[in-house]
Amino acid sequence: MADRDLDAAIAVTRFGLGARTGEISQARGDPRGFLKAQIHAQGAEQPQANPETAQQRLAEFRDYQQDRKAMKAAQGPDDPKPGPRDPVKMAQRVLREETGADFAARARLGAQTPEGFRERWALFWANHFTVSASKLITATVVGPYEQEAIRPHVFATFTELLGAAETHPAMLLYLDQAQSVGPNSMAAQYVKRGGRGVGNGVPLPAAGRTLGLNENLAREILELHTVGVGGGYSQADVTEFARALTGLSIGGLRENPSQAGAPVFRAMAHEPGARTVMGVRYAAGGKEQAGAILADLAAKPATARFICGKIARHFVADDPPPALVDRLERRWRDTGGQLGEVAKALVDAPEAWAPTQAKFKTPYEFLISSWRAAGGAPRDITVLAPTLNAMGQRAFSAPSPKGWPEDTASWAAPDAIVKRMAWAQAFAAAASADRDPRGLATEALGARLSAPTATAIARSETRAEGLALLLMSPEFQRR
């Protein structure tokens, strides 16, 4: 049955990360069932990365910062520049290498997993709750963040995933929450008085520093993570929410050592009093106040609408069919935001199976699907990083909290296509070996392989040229 052939190809290439040899035939019996079997209550698969936690990484990073400070203090202004064996430089390199290893492990998982849909679903959420390596300190924890805050919860409720993402130290650092202090909190009062009064054995900031609010996390939760920019909140809501979030921070080295680098709630820094956010009043309290606001935001209809639209855009089309968004939204509402159920609704939606290949692959998707088609996996970050940089999608470094764009217009610039072609040429030369590119094309695209592409590949002069043509073909560049 021709339709089932096409559905199998769509299941593996659109919902998944591109076909590995044999995968399309495997999906052929029951393409929808093949995808639904990848929805697991325990969440997404974990990459085989360095098992260090974010807390351990942050403690190491703080140690490194202290060493650096001490070394600077010890150095005179006229001392020669530190050489390559400088311990601070070496520490910095180790931190960077760990980040690179995390990313390579994630890419290897993408290239080799038999459950491409499960992995794509996880990548969607990691991008929705972006933490970018744009600061050195966040670079060291983006990998653990995805493993701890995102992957375990991607098929749980949205409330659960939201709570895990927003309170993770990586997010608190990335969106500047860790230092935000209520202007009328005990900590701020203490500083204002010049460090007299209070105490309680809690470490307090040095007197003379100014302490106050930072509204970044509150704003991005509203604008990007929940109700969206049209979601009906005002500047006053942003500020009120920021006040409620004060106290949410990260344990320092000089406090309880077991809490160094862990998420903590500092009651001393919390802005006292009741808060009103989007018309709802929240009684005074500690971290429960922010928790209640987050739970309410997660449950808002605007959140369901905003995120279901994003899911439809990610999986199906830059401009998705409204009927598809409606279906997802309905399932979200009926199940209280059960993400596993929303994933099933996506698989069940007829609009998601339209044969039009509307989605242009991002550079990461293009690379991962190339490895899947050729039957390999990236060895380490030195292979991946320069390629992704050249294509404009630097590893773990989305340009803003909005995450990577996913529309054709963002990625199909002339320069980007030339860069893809140059990479495909080199990759195909190394990967083609003695394999028949015609067979690879059938395995990679199934019923989606077009006659012109098949002809071009069949006429290629060398195996490498044939494989490069496959990777650069219009249907392989899309999904």
Added chain:
Amino acid sequence: MTSPPTRRAALLAAAGFGLSLNFVARQAFAASEGAAANRKLIVVICRGGMDGLSVAPPVGDPDYQGLRRAIALDDKALKLDGTFALHPSLTSVHALAQAGEARIVPAVATPDRARSHFEAQDVLESGAAVVYGTSSGWLNRAVTGLSAQRKVEALSVGPTAPLILRGPAAVSSWSPGKGVDASARLPTLLQDLYKDDPVLGPALARGLATETMAQAAMTNLPQDTSMTTMTPAANAPGLVRQGAEAARKLGTTVAGFMREPGGPQIAVVSLDGFDTHANQLGQLAPRLTYLDAVLDGLHTGLGADWKNSVVLVATEFGRTARVNGTGGTDHGTASTALLLGGALKPGGIVGDWPTLKSSALFEARDLAPTVDMRGLFKGVLADHMGLDRRVLDTTVFPDSATVRPVTGLV
């Protein structure tokens, strides 16, 4: 005449397969065009909400110090006039200002007031009065408008296409890289495979043509012009130096493109990392060092063409007037734009200064705008590029007839 085909010729052949080659074949045409065809416009977008009160601190404003406290810049800032100075990292901009070739627009904003990066960037780049007003960019529509008079090429720098240049007019994009293996058949085969593909076909043809031009433009430049060193958080002085060096090379390379016969008259460069919610003093200095280096690279790289050029530096919004609780600033409203170029008329600040008096602040927290960003863009497009006022009011900036162009800049 029988010499073997050069790399350049091979690329040309590949790029021209079934499609017209826009850049390189127009030399004769451009030469006959006169002054208008020589004018160059470069737009630099600083993403993240660049703090105008740090770019051009109003050190003479009586309320500046009180609002900015720990992040006030007065002693180290580079003086412009009785009120304004420039950030200490902007040394090249300062030198140009003293030569009458740089001016500040200290209180400019788009019509958007949502304080969302993404919404504000969309409005900044689309040129619409409201967010999602249109899906193409104002500079792309300006290219269309100018094309009625003469052939105009536009180039975006970087592997992704910014909204400002997206739209019906075909534009080029380029970023540093290894180049194309010209001996392979792949480019030609792909042109054939893409002949019915509305996205990939035109994109590959343009990409190859630009690659050809890059070979010429970079003949005298180091090959490792890399923007990638500009992105990581560069706090160490060594990294900042490397980043500034890369940024300067980027500026020179773009200038080199623009000086090529038939090269682009219009270019867009994006810089990011200006979202400074915490530790603003430390975060912003390296970014402004890079910006200054890019501008310096454009200035020196354009050489004799600098006198025909205008560089416009803009950001999506400014930041709060007050320093926040973490030594940074949050999302605000008006910011500073910079105008540079040998084509500029010398003069003082552009637009009125609303002052930092608490009664003058927008919503009691942000610098209030006195200039609509669209008016600034319109003024430059009209006076410098010769674009018709009616096209500006209706097509390039839809529904903007009431926004008067800022005139007398060029």
